[in-house]
Amino acid sequence: MRRTLIAAGILLASQAGADTPVLTVYAGDYFTSEWGPGPIIEAEFEKFCDCDLQWSTGDLLPRLLLEGERTKADVVIGLTSDVTAKARATELFAPHGQDNSALTLPIEWTDDTFLPFNYGHTAFIYNETTMDAPPASFDALLDLPDDVKIVIQDPRTSISGLALVLWVQALYGDKSAEVWEKLSDNILTVTKDWSASYGLFTDGEADMVLSYTTSPAYHMIAEEDFTKKAAIFPEGHYFMVETVAKIADTEQSELADKFMAYVMSREFQTIIPTANWSLPSALPQSDWPEAWAQLPLPEKVLFYSETEAADLQAQAIETWRNALSQ
């Protein structure tokens, strides 16, 4: 008992001593690990914000929905475009206050609540040493021999999986069901999330994996491995974006604004590619870090707005499920 009192005393003392305001940022689980962008963002931001940036991780949307107005978040980072509609409906968020015209995305962005901080495209990654004839187009992907195996993610549990379903929907529309049936022979398995899929690919279980156009960058920069390539299709690739948003009734409104501004800064934008293995949202391509500029990227980009996606999503997933359940 006495020991707890002493511990409590120490805790109180240290809190009383620390007058620095705390900015609580909710982030996805991967974000704050030592391999994620969290630590460097925290260090850089704290250099000038005169504050203490504290991460709080977990499943972003379920947590916000569960907590409602009692949320302790000041800022939420990492909400993907597929959940922004649901997040918006909570009415927890304030306008981001930044100039959308400073964005350098391949699509036009008009949302004034959710601010993109990095982006990528869905793509199938292969190992060029084991695959000598990678498909040159989505159509060619459908005609691959049955023994070429692909791992994908479940659109019901993974943003990249959902992006693939919307990608197929955007390319093939009403014929999506046939596309899935054609593809089903090549699908080795469907995993819950991206990391399980990618693990199967790097272990050699699968020939191709549904991932991002930016995945080869990791192998090039971190591992000096130049054998992993993204198959670029002329039909276009689905666009995926991660956003940051400010909680409306935060007590740290100024700090939160400061953070939003920091996200748009050149400094943040040059950190984020290598920290999060993704493309910066507000940095001209000519200013990208070396190696990133050489990354093969699709010329054509496909994207459904939040409202379009909401209309199509359920039907597209159901088509996918039906075709793969045969």
Added chain:
Amino acid sequence: MAQRAQPINGRAGVVAGTIVVASVCLAFLGIVLRAEPGAGLGPADWQAIRFTVVQATLSALISVALSVPLARALARRQMPGRQVLITLLGAPFILPVIVAVLGLLAVFGRNGWVNDTLGTLGLPGISIYGLHGVVLAHVFFNLPLATRLLLQGWQSIPAERFRLAAQLDLPPSMVFRTLEWPMLQRILPGAVALIFVICLTSFAVALTLGGGPKATTIELAIYQAFRFDFDLSRAALLSVIQLILAGGAALIALWIIPQLPLTGGMDRPVQRWDARGGGQRLLDGLVILLGSAFLLLPLASVAVSGTLGLPQVPASVWAAAGVSLWVAGLSVLVLLALALPLAGWIAIRARGSAEAIGLIGLSASPLMIGTGWFILINPVMDPVRLSLPVTAVVNALMALPFALRILVPGIREALASHGRLCLALNVNGWPAWRWLILPRCLPQIGFAAGLTGALSIGDLGVIALFADPDRTTLPLQMYRLMGAYQTEAAAGAALILLLMALGIFWICDKGARRYAEA
């Protein structure tokens, strides 16, 4: 027969039982209160329900069918290292799922040892993905359990009967019909039922090996409903269906589930005079070889790739291992605090129906319990601060039915042999626990604690829902490594996880037994 007087009463057990039921019911209530009327169950949900039942049935039947020859071979062969082998063969049951999947892939995957061998021989490969992959993994987990249960059955046949059979010079087929088949008839239905319930609530296996949306289990559908659709009413509905399905099967099974053997197979094999022919010997040897290969090769592959990855393991993994150890320790404490009084209560009742309470924990979705408590705690305090205790409670609930199966017979036996003496000496209540039950049941307590610790150390569980970044568990950290392209370090973490699960089990089990013998 009138209720016999007993040195312990059931009050603490009733309290513990109430806590168990309340922790599940309150969580459910929390969800229902927050849920808005939803669309109900869609075709995908019904498909999940069907698939769950089919795979659980297949997994249970195949596990038990394969365990018959394996247990028979182990029961009638004496060989050096038999006890070590039996101990090792039990390992998959306490293996963390994410570790086991890695091991299974290394052996049965497209690039695995089996397919490599088949390829070298010019034979067509096999695929581990799909229904058969899920079943294969479940058989891998549950074959050890079924084998232990059957081995116990074989050892319950008195040696005198085998002597009689030898005297009459019965051939192996007749020995099977007259001695072994009646025993199997008694044990098989319960073993099937138990494994069916375990597989019914399985979740993680189907994630990777399912092969596609048709291999969705109910638990996975609940996960989707919670985490991605945030459809609380659908999640609650699915939880209830799972509870009814698993709970119903469990209730029916309760009457026929055999007791979990403590020393299962650890005793010396019965001297056998039948099955001495060369053919029988060869057959048994082959069965043991195949069974061991199936159960041990995946472990070996985890060990090999893990050893290679060990140097890559960052310091944070060790910190996470410490947190996991803490959670496991807490889970064990919570489990013992619930299971001991409950088991005492069940043991002094004439009928065992109260044991159904223990099955509630296993039948309820951990995600439902976690989310429900998140909703309940949220208005009062920050749920993240309670994430580890909640995880510990959920883990303890999952292990409760196994613990009860282990503890109840031990307590019954202690009371049957020395309860009268306690009464005569006025050693009642706590002193009866202190001086009779706890010391007498120390081996069972160690076994239950080890099982709980091992199961909870590998559990990814509810912690993912509201994790504290500074207090990551090892499975979660391993998952993060996989998500950060760190495959080799993840393999190293998997090995650490494997060693910790086996180590915690071994320490509790052997430690308690040694102490009891000292």
Added chain:
Amino acid sequence: MLKLKGVEIRQGAFSLAASFTVERGRRVAVIGPSGAGKSTILGALGGFIPLAKGRVYWDDAEISTLSPGARPVSMLFQDNNLFPHLTVYQNVGLGVRPNLKLTPYEIESAHNAIQRVGLDGMAERRPAELSGGQQSRASLARVLVQKEPIVLLDEPFAALGPALRQEMLDLVRELVDEIEATLLMVTHAPGDVARIADDVIFVEGGQALAPAPAAELLQNPPPALQAYLGS
């Protein structure tokens, strides 16, 4: 004085009636054919078997409503008289206090009892490390520290050889004299009766007869007892 008033015990189809008085300090043998209910009588006195009818008194107090531990009785069963996981000292100590928290004086008296029954130096051993006779001695040491006015023995020495059994009976005799207890013991052997008992209760045909002086009864057995004893 121990008094059974209109006692009737029923277990399924079996029933047994007993109405008798045993004077303080007597040593009584309970004999009779197998299945007649010898152990049942002792079980009922010990509080392990409920009475269908009647009452049991010790002096003027009714004890048939008390729980086993609250009765002025120490009892030894056919088996399991010692906790196998506890030492001799702990087993004896539980007879002093059920929570084993003994005062220095009580600790000393437990050790004295162990010494008294001839187990000097074996206080820290567990039952498995003792011979059958030593185990019996350990449980008798506990009877000694319990100091209850009634001692019930339900054939605790049945598994011992004849010589050892006689040794134990002699020890029992000395011990119950020391604590001035009333003894009721079940036995099969007429030799045991002659060796230790003042009185005999003969149980047969659903009835426990009132105690009769042992010497007389053995010399002139009634027909039923004669049939039981054989020639």
